[in-house]
Amino acid sequence: MRQDCRTETFSILDVEDIKAAYRLTGISSYRNTLVLWDEDTDTRVFDLIDDLTDVERQLLLAVHEHEGSVLFFWKSTEPPKRLERGVHTPDGDYWSAEHRCMEGRSSCCICDEP
Numbered sequence: 001m002r003q004d005c006r007t008e009t010f011s012i013l014d015v016e017d018i019k020a021a022y023r024l025t026g027i028s029s030y031r032n033t034l035v036l037w038d039e040d041t042d043t044r045v046f047d048l049i050d051d052l053t054d055v056e057r058q059l060l061l062a063v064h065e066h067e068g069s070v071l072f073f074w075k076s077t078e079p080p081k082r083l084e085r086g087v088h089t090p091d092g093d094y095w096s097a098e099h100r101c102m103e104g105r106s107s108c109c110i111c112d113e114p
Contacts, residue, residue: 023038031049035062060072083097
């Protein structure tokens with residue numbers, strides 16, 4: 001009996017690179033997004049995730065805030081235009097934005113059971 005196989009592409013974050021580069025101290029999951037924490041655990045990042053559209057949240061893999069900037073890891077090849085330069089927090093702060101687009105980072109063959 002023939003199995004149906006397909007290739008799927010998925011995103012992989014290199015945790016060691018992130019840990020070294022961004023002072024990673026912990027990881028949480030909020031609304032299907034990984035939150036990468038540094039030493040100050042700025043929970044305003046939850047508000048940032050809440051303010052995203054449903055489509056933007058579906059494309060977001062992870063987010064990391066550090067010293068007035070935010071780093072987005074996207075599942076797609078381009079970040080949403082409105083978030084390219086930065087975001088405002090509910091209390092009026094402005095966080096500059098960086099983006100990493102993760103699409104096509106790894107793939108595997110998946111075969112369904114007959």
